[in-house]
Amino acid sequence: MLHSLLTQYLREIETAVQAITNCHVERYQEEILSSDRANLRIRIRFSNGCLLEINEAVVVENQTLQTLGYRYHLQDSQNRLIFRYDDTPHFPNLPTSPHHKHEPAQVIATAKPTVLKVLEESLSLIASMP
Numbered sequence: 001m002l003h004s005l006l007t008q009y010l011r012e013i014e015t016a017v018q019a020i021t022n023c024h025v026e027r028y029q030e031e032i033l034s035s036d037r038a039n040l041r042i043r044i045r046f047s048n049g050c051l052l053e054i055n056e057a058v059v060v061e062n063q064t065l066q067t068l069g070y071r072y073h074l075q076d077s078q079n080r081l082i083f084r085y086d087d088t089p090h091f092p093n094l095p096t097s098p099h100h101k102h103e104p105a106q107v108i109a110t111a112k113p114t115v116l117k118v119l120e121e122s123l124s125l126i127a128s129m130p
Contacts, residue, residue, distance in 0.1 A: 003036045003060045010038065013115050020123065022047040036060035037068075040115075048129060049077025052122050054115055072118040074125070080104070082125060085113055 010030050017025060027043035042054040057068035067087075074082040081104055089098035094109040101110045113121070 001035060002032060002038075005060050005063070005065050006036060006038055006058065009058065009065055010040070013040065013042075016116055016119055017042060017044065020044065020119070046126055048126060050082070050122075050126050050129075051075050051079075052118075054118065056115065067112060070112065072113070072115070074118075074122050076129075083121075085110065085118065087112065 014028070014030075017028065023044050023046045025042070026045050027041060029039075029041040031039040031041070033039065037057075037059040040054065040056045040058070042052075044052045044054075046052070051074070053071070053073045055072075056070040059066050059068055069087055071084065071086040071088075073084040073086075076082055081102060084102040086100065086102070087098045091097055091100050091107055094100050094107070096109040096111055099110060099112045101108050
């Protein structure tokens with residue numbers, strides 16, 4: 001039986017994804033590895049051609065949900081980067097290392113955003129596009 005924290009988390013994300021309009025969910029995969037560990041893979045194509053990919057590994061430890069690794073990537077219809085958050089440790093000098101955000105012209109220090117915040121940011125950016 002799946003841990004209740006994990007069940008609640010996955011249900012919250014699925015509900016948020018289902019509420020998005022003007023898109024096609026190309027992939028929605030919850031890979032359940034054990035009762036307290038899962039991988040989430042989502043690929044959303046928006047009507048303007050933008051693509052959002054969400055990859056995240058989560059586990060319940062000490063009655064809290066912990067992220068083992070993540071990558072949240074948004075690109076435009078021409079495959080140009082809009083943003084990517086990840087925790088790959090290739091910028092060790094950033095104060096939030098390994099967490100950081102790639103933007104088209106720079107990499108910035110940032111804390112890990114939630115998937116819901118990434119969805120919100122993506123929708124806001126897409127809505128402001130011509």
